[in-house]
Amino acid sequence: MKITELLSKIQGEFKISPFRILKILSKIEDKDISFFLKDSEVEISHQTFDFLLKHLKEGYPIEYITKxxxxxxxxxxxxxxxxxxxxxxxxxxxxxxxxxxxxxxxxxxxxxxxxxxxxxxxxxxxxxxxxxxxxxxxxxxxxxxxxxxxxxxxxxxxxxxxxxxxxxxxxxxxxxxxxxxxxxxxxxxxxxxxxxxxxxxxxxxxxxxxxxxxxxxxxxxxxxxxxxxxxxxxxxxxxxxxxxxxxxxxxxxxxxxxxxxxxxxxxx
The missing domain is CATH 3.40.50.150 (Vaccinia Virus protein VP39)
Known part of the structure; x- marks a missing residue:
């Protein structure tokens, strides 16, 4: 899943800013936010997408995702x-x-x-x-x-x-x-x-x-x-x-x- 597709899906469901989504992604993936900002075609794994949804929907702590x-x-x-x-x-x-x-x-x-x-x-x-x-x-x-x-x-x-x-x-x-x-x-x-x-x-x-x-x-x-x-x-x-x-x-x-x-x- 490309980052543009992910942003579109998350924004539509949760009404949150792209920047906040990317901040959460950067923590889950342990990458600097600039990695996602500079390339809108970057691929996001289904596992990361599922973790992101679990965090946003259920309040699942990012610390338990990243360990x-x-x-x-x-x-x-x-x-x-x-x-x-x-x-x-x-x-x-x-x-x-x-x-x-x-x-x-x-x-x-x-x-x-x-x-x-x-x-x-x-x-x-x-x-x-x-x-x-x-x-x-x-x-x-x-x-x-x-x-x-x-x-x-x-x-x-x-x-x-x-x-x-x-x-x-x-x-x-x-x-x-x-x-x-x-x-x-x-x-x-x-x-x-x-x-x-x-x-x-x-x-x-x-x-x-x-x-x-x-x-x-x-x-x-x-x-x-x-x-x-x-x-x-x-x-x-x-x-x-x-x-x-x-x-x-x-x-x-x-x-x-x-x-x-x-x-x-x-x-x-």
Whole structure:
């Protein structure tokens, strides 16, 4: 199928500009948009056309088509077993790296690691510290291990829920970081753009607080730790209240000035 024919079909069905179509095509095909602009006779495969339709009709993520996403300058493999890392989570890592440097932290754990983007990014920037990461999904852990191998870092991965995989060595841990499931169930069910990402990585229960309620039950083990979590700007105050039993809570903004992160430090 020639590019001119594809543009005609897509425009007729979706009423979107040729430029936007070509931008999406350039991502799917991993080519610069100029490749498509300079030659209107270029051939587009049926597979690419099907992917384009699936993205436009169903909101299927381009990252799952290309199997990759750029996160803090590093390319991570992603598939439907893991959440697609967002730009807001880059801010979480930047906050963590600054904290680790300022407090001379030597041992970090990442809960719900998914693709491994948080743990691997921290380890790449601070190779001398100990970084462990966990996920409840064995398939996700395999993706994270693959990314760690590709990016040349040594992160220890464990399978399990919440703090369970780390209870034996919890005394050594200084910082706990997580981008946990925090989306309200009803929002997921109404949002077609989230339906392809793993539900287990998104669904925080009816109020989005399931993970935070669960980890607060370990408060007796966490009084001396630093904790850094991503959450929703819409429920961040509720999250802060739940976690106040652990230590001193601060709400921190992301790069877009939205209150998104919870930082907990010891009271002393």
């Amino acid at each position: 990759k996403v750029l996160f803090l300058g590093n390319e991570f493999f992603v598939d439907e077993n893991v959440l697609i890392p967002r730009i807001e989570t880059e801010d979480l890592v930047i906050l963590a790296v600054n904290l680790i440097k300022n407090k001379n932290i030597k041992h970090v754990i990442d809960i719900g690691t998914g693709s491994g983007a948080i743990a691997i990014s921290i380890k790449k920037q601070l190779p001398k510290i100990k970084v462990q990461a966990s996920d409840i999904s064995e398939a996700a852990i395999k993706v994270a291990q693959y990314n760690a191998q590709r990016l040349g870092v040594n992160v220890e991965f464990k399978i399990g829920d919440c703090l369970d995989p780390f209870l034996k060595d919890i005394e050594e841990v200084e910082l706990i970081i997580s981008n946990p499931p925090y989306v309200e169930t009803s929002f997921i069910e109404q949002n077609r753009f989230l339906k392809y990402e793993p539900r287990i990585s998104l669904d925080g229960g009816y109020d989005g607080q399931s993970f935070f309620k669960k980890i607060s039950k370990y408060s007796h083990l966490l009084k001396s730790k630093y904790l850094l979590f991503e959450t929703s700007e819409f429920t961040v105050k509720k999250t802060a209240e739940i976690l106040s039993t652990i230590g001193k809570v601060q709400i921190l903004p992301d790069s877009f000035k939205k209150e998104r992160f919870i930082f907990i430090s010891p009271y002393y």
